[in-house]
Structures are given as C-alpha cells and as structure tokens.
Amino acid sequence: MKITDIKVFVTCPGRNFVTVKVYTDQGLTGVGDATLNGRELAVASYLKDHVVPCLLDRDPMRSEDIWHYLYRGAYWRRGPVTMAAIAAIDTALWDLKAKAANMPLYQLLGGASRDRVLCYTHAQGREISEAVDAVGARIEQGYKAVRAQVGIPGLPDVYGTGSSGVTNTAADSDLPKEEVWSTAKYMPRIPALFEELRAAHGADVHLLHDTHHRLTPIEAARLAKDLEPYRLFWLEDTVPAENQDGFRLIRQHSTTPLAVGEVFNTIWDCKQLIEEQLIDFIRTTCVHAGGPTALRRIMDFAGVHHVRTACHGAADMSPICLGANLHLDLWVPNFGIQEYSGYTDEMLSVFPHAWTFSDGYLHPGDAPGHGVDFDETLADKHPYQRAYLPVNRLEDGTLWHW
Structure with missing residues (x-):
C-alpha cells in the first residue's frame, strides 16, 4: 500500500x-x-x-x-x-x-479496558445562583461530572466566568478580544461558589474547576486549600506550567487533586510533573500532543506514576480529535475522565461520527477506524474566517495569562 x-x-x-x-x-x-x-x-x-x-x-x-x-x-x-x-x-x-x-481503533490499541467513558461538561453563570442552576441543568441531562465557573464581581465577562462557555468564534472579531482579570477578586469567589454547589447538589456529583493558568503557585496553593472541604474532582490549570516546579508548592499545601496539560505538546512537557507525582490527571490530547502514537506513550508513562488520563476536549478541536481520544480512553488502563464540551449540529454535519453520549458517558463506537468522517463537499460551504483566542490584562493594563 x-x-x-x-x-x-x-x-x-x-x-x-x-x-x-x-x-x-x-x-x-x-x-x-x-x-x-x-x-x-x-x-x-x-x-x-x-x-x-x-x-x-x-x-x-x-x-x-x-x-x-x-x-x-x-x-x-x-x-x-x-x-x-x-x-x-x-x-x-x-x-x-x-x-x-x-x-x-481501540481494538488495534489492545482492546477495551472499560465499557464506557466517563465525561464531564461545562456549566457557568454570571452570578453564583445562575451557576448553581446551570450545574443542576447539566445533572438533569445525565452528567455525573460538571466543570463549574462563575462571574467575578467588578469584572466584565472573562472566559469561563460569564453566561457562556464559548471562548471566541470566527464571527466575534477579526482581532483578539482583550479581557480583564483580578486574582484578588477571584480568590474569595470560588470557594463561595462550591459551598453553594455542594449545598444544592450534594456530594455525589463530581465537581471540577478551571483557573486557566492565571494564578501564581502560592495563590494556587491557597485556593486549593480553601477548596478542600468541597472535595473537587480536580482543580485545573492552576499556574502556567512552563516551570513545572511551581506545582511542588501547591502539592505541599493541599490534597485537592490537580490537573494540567491541555497546552502540552510532548511527553517532555509533563515528564517532571508525572515522575514526581505533582499532578493527578494529565490532560494532553491527540491533536496537540502528536497523535495517538505520542499520546499513548504519555498515558502509559502516567500510569506507572499513579497519574490518570483526562484528555482535553474543548470545541476548538474537531470531532476527529474527540473520536481518537475516545478510543484511547476506552483502551487506557489508567483512565480518569474525558472533557466533552459538545459541538453544534452544523459542526457535526461536516464531521459524521460513530461516537455516542448517554447518561454521562461516551463511547467511541465500533465502526472501523476512529469512527469520524469528513464531508469535503459540505466543508467547502464553510470557508475559513480569521479568528483569535482572547488575551488577558490585569486591571492596571499588564498583559497576563489567558
């Protein structure tokens, strides 16, 4: 061939x-x-x-x-x-x-290690009450795990804190949106959110939170400690991970599980974090970490060190990536959870797929291959439009981590 x-x-x-x-x-x-x-x-x-x-x-x-x-x-x-x-x-x-x-594909990798793949989705609101209701709506849809975000008083909507979880689309602007951030206003808000979530929805639902790389290590340690009473499934992307030593400080001060890795490109980006068990979940994903060949090596390496997998699954990666991730999820012994933010009908029409969702779980399907196809004719009807992810500034104008 x-x-x-x-x-x-x-x-x-x-x-x-x-x-x-x-x-x-x-x-x-x-x-x-x-x-x-x-x-x-x-x-x-x-x-x-x-x-x-x-x-x-x-x-x-x-x-x-x-x-x-x-x-x-x-x-x-x-x-x-x-x-x-x-x-x-x-x-x-x-x-x-x-x-x-x-x-x-999962059969070619070695066969299934489980019958279905636990996934989490997103819920958020400008006010705590709105976020609590949004999480409740996700639970009613069958989700067993929900990532919860909330707006910050005194700040305009920032990614993951407003009424919508969408970052940007091609229709938003042809230049990057500039958002405003204040860690001081954020820090007391998040424990208050999860106190209300546990009071409203109980202990059975898995709750997650994403800080989106915005904190320093000592700030992240303080937040992780403050969140311990609410038993989060994980606290995600607490600090920029270029300096992997930053996670050591967080680990020293809290038992809140930590997740990171969606922006990692190779096993070398997470080697120290995994070897020293500074994280609990590795979030590398097929499209950003070199495909199934590279990702399964990261997954196996993580398994040796008691770190579980949790592939990034935002809607800015195509359904092909999700399909490939799901086959790895079904196979890998040390699976943790799969992010599933969902796609519009318009997107799914361009990418016909075999994977299914039911009662909080995904399955990649049994079609030969990874089960996701591509409609070239329909794709031609949707030409490229320049779009950017936002950038972030502190209230004094300093460019910050988005």
Missing part, C-alpha cells in the same frame, strides 16, 4: 478546523485533526508546504516510522505547530490502519 495524496482542508462551520485526509492506492483513506485555534493557517501551511511532499509514495502502515521521520527529521522539534501537524498525519494513519484491519 502506498500514499497517493494528502489533502489539507480548512473549514469554518461555526469555528475553524484544519483537517488532513490521507489517500492510498488501495482506496483506503484516513482523516486527522490539525486544528490549532487562532493559528490554523500556520499548521495548514506547515502540512501542505513541508510535510505532504515528504510522505507521498510511503507505506501508510509504517506509522511509527513516519511519526519519527516527522519529529526527528525536522530537527526543529516540538512546538504547537509542528506537533499539531504530526498529530493530524498520525491520527489519519491510525484511522487508515484500523480500517484496513476492519476493526475500531
């Missing part, structure tokens, strides 16, 4: 997605996600101009060799653009390989 063509598509059915489709001389195809929110065209160019010419006429079954060819062969390793491009090719090749074997 030979690769005869690789096409790169950029489409915007509500938000931008980058999709790779690998074609072979035996008629089999595979698709992968290469979306990098706010930098989509950089990945598309990397693929079309630098990767695709190197892979034509290669054997698609040699996915391991191709992964190392793209990673080691570029010399300039790692980084979000490179790893998203590698992830797209790798995901497409695993999809193709599983189709050739006529089995779902």
